[in-house]
Amino acid sequence: MWLIFPVISFILLAAHSLRSGDMGLCFAWLLLCFLIFTRKSWVRYVWSATLVAGSFVWLKTGIYLLQFRMAFGLPWLRLGLIMFTVLIIMFVSIFLVLGRKGRAFFSKEKQKGPFQGAAFLLTTLALALAETKTSFPILLANRFGLNMGWTEIFFLALYAAWITGKMLEQGGSIGVRPRIWALFSLVFFLQLFLGLLGIEQMLMTGKLHLPVPALIVAGPIYRGTGFFMIILFSVTVLLVGPAWCSHLCYIGAWDDMASRKVKKIQHLPKWAKWIQFFNLILVIAVALIMRIWGVPWTLALFSAFIFGLVGLGVMLLVSRRKGQMVHCTAYCPMGLVSNILGRISPWRIKIDSRCDRCGRCVSVCRYGALSDKDLQKGRPNLSCTLCGDCLEVCKKNYIHLKLPGLESDMARKVFVVMIVSLHTLFLGVARI
Ligand code: SF4
Ligand code: SF4
Secondary structure, eight states: OTTHHHHHHHHHHHHHHHHTTOHHHHHHHHHHHHGGGGOBHHHHHHHHHHHHHHHHHHHHHHHHHHHHHHHTTOOOHHHHHHHHHHHHHHHHHHHHHHSHHHHHHSOBTTTTHHHHHHHHHHHHHHHHHHHHHSSSOOSHHHHTTOOOHHHHHHHHHHHHHHHHHHHHSTTHHHHHHHHHHHHHHHHHHHHHHHHHTTOGGGSSSSOOOOOOTTHHHHHHHHHSOOOHHHHHHHHHHHHHGGGIIIIIOTTHHHHHHHHTTOSSOOOOOTTHHHHHHHHHHHHHHHHHHHHHTTOOHHHHHHHHHHHHHHHHHHIIIIIHHHSSOHIIIIIOHHHHHHHHHTTTSSOEEEEOTTOOOOOHHHHHOTTSOOOHHHHHHTSOOTTOOOOOHHHHHOTTOOEEEEOTTSOHHHHHHHHHHHHHHHHHHHHHHOOO
16 A cells, blocks of 8 residues: 555656656656566665655745745745645655565565666666757657657666666676677667668767777877767776777677687787787877878778778688687777776776686686686786676686775676666667
8 A cells, every 4th residue: 555655656746747748757757657566676776766856856846836926926825735745745655665665565686676776777867967968869769859758768777777687697797798789789780770761860960970999089180079989988988997898889799799609719819919009009190190181081981991891801700710809809999998098997807816727717708818827917918898708607706806995796786787877878879
């Protein structure tokens, strides 16, 4: 019976959104009610946070309406009482959801609950900020003029909570990561394809550019403007380290797929990393020279296209045979930038001194970041992208993800929340 209170609260909020013409938000409030049927522990965190947000909505609306009525000398007492009652219902709901009854009802998967709830809320916040802070609609549901942005946010946040739960299961990440990464790449390129067919809502601004990661650094150098991608890349790398190259890059997912054609990974020699270093210098130098010489954009575009095509060849001809992600570890300049910049972020993989060097982790690392020597040193080499595959295969738990101040188990969970939220944000808003 106590569930009547939160359900009524959500219905009241839905009615308020309907009255103000926001159909998307109205549906989102109503959909929150349906989470009741899952009885999962994360729903409790999501309900309490959204009910607190809802209380602020009523407080703000109530103050505004009362001030309005008072200013025009209209009767306000009845309205005041109604708003007060609504706020009391909200507070009682929050109290019940957070209390003993709420804990007993939403009792499934308690261990994962706080992290799934955090992923839901973080994704909601990030998508809402992206939508409100851009000068044009960024969510697909709004781009088509449906006014359903909040409903889209709800479903994306639900996806984030679900994926977080899957990744936190024993051995979950090693199976889930490649799938969600490939899904992101598919959605990204499908939108580009549909955009090129003439559905302009599928394109970000209508200004096309080549989806070659090297252009993240070369583009701004050549143009002298357009720093959005480099800022996005740097902020992401500071937040989650080099995990850009194992979870978020739309091209890296292809190299991952290519390398998975082979089960037994053959690692590249150490000098292969120098090719990537050379490519980084080459890309920066060529972009700079092209800018100084005023080379027309058509030629610049053509060179980027050739660079991308060679990269594709590396995936198809080398990664597919070696099982290592050769494109990302020895060709793409952004891979190296991400490895180096990632050192500023606090995330680290550490290997326990008790490690008996069985080599299971070495055999799953598709980035060539582990060798017997690296195990001895107690950390992977520069190529590590925090993909997490090695963490899942060490039976004795001697290899960990570390974040200062946290136990390794907690660090891993926090990392999963952050990376899944970023992945879902990219899934919702990244397009060309
Ligand atoms: S190395 Fe380049 S292509 Fe590979 S994931 Fe990183 S940025 Fe993307
Ligand atoms: S060392 Fe581990 S986390 Fe780093 S790239 Fe290799 S498998 Fe992934």
